[in-house]
Amino acid sequence: MESNECTECDYGTVARYRVTATQEIVQFCDECEALWDAEEDRTSPSVTTIEQFLTVRGLPLLRSGLVPLV
Numbered sequence: 520m521e522s523n524e525c526t527e528c529d530y531g532t533v534a535r536y537r538v539t540a541t542q543e544i545v546q547f548c549d550e551c552e553a554l555w556d557a558e559e560d561r562t563s564p565s566v567t568t569i570e571q572f573l574t575v576r577g578l579p580l581l582r583s584g585l586v587p588l589v
């Protein structure tokens with residue numbers, strides 16, 4: 520599998536981020552916003568999106584609360 524290609528939409532790029540408010544590490548697609556836990560290998564379908572993830576935690580839907588990891 521191509522390392523950063525999104526398996527949900529097939530054209531987005533998945534990157535890892537730290538959620539500042541909770542210090543959780545997640546990975547999500549910049550196109551379809553499909554989200555996986557940091558340890559998931561993304562061969563399994565995404566069960567949530569970054570928007571749902573933030574909403575469930577009562578966090579603002581802002582990218583500024585997410586720190587990209589390299």
Ligand SMILES: [Zn+2]
Pocket residue numbers: 525526527528529530531532548549550551552553
């Ligand atoms: Zn995608």
